[in-house]
Amino acid sequence: MLVYHKVDNKFELGLTRVTPSQFNRQIYHLISHGYKLVTLTDLFFRCSDDPSAIAITFDDGYEDIFDYAFPILQKYNVPATIFLISSYIGKLNEWDANLGWIHFKHLDKEEISELIQAGWEIGSHGVNHKYLKGLSKREIENEIGESKKCLENQFNTKVSFFASPFGKINLNILEIALNKGYKGVCGFYSFKRYRTTLQIFEIPRLAVYFTDSIKSIDRKLSTGLRLKIEIFKQSITNFCSNATILVNSLR
């Protein structure tokens, strides 16, 4: 499972974006190598026995996904799943402390509706993109539950998956998501996995960044040692993202 953040030519201090031409090359590569790109719901409930099925997901719901990634995926007639921050629809990403003077706009209502019409699935990325592990149980319930309600009412569609902000998951988060009616919770790959008897699953994903090559994308979708190399790279990135969480918490 792959996760993208920004697909844009605009400069940023972090490396969480890929350029539109990188994205185009990557999607062309996946499709020409026989991968079937589907939404998360299709992946888990309709194509679960198809090893060629994979899901492209996007976190944060930036407008550049509509401007650049959407037309590329449309070319191949394939959908994706996008995780939205429910209180930042149509707004600037002021929740992100690391960007300095550069701000990015989130998708607005019309753009999201168009994606849904084209077969995309929307998921929740919380109400405010808060670091959940640092919140009280009631606050976590609010972030996970209210964002689902808000998105479902606004877009008249089912929200079945939650992507935890900063990719961090624990048992508490999984249990609350289950109670709120989610089918799965996405995080970033880490060495620590929560295998539980809960009827909800943790979905580990590997992020695609500016520095990734076609070879590293192949490794992210493979098994064994090649996959482990990418999981190791992801854990280093996860470690660095703790700095972002710290900066955010000090504001």
Ligand SMILES: [Zn+2]
């Ligand atoms: Zn995020």
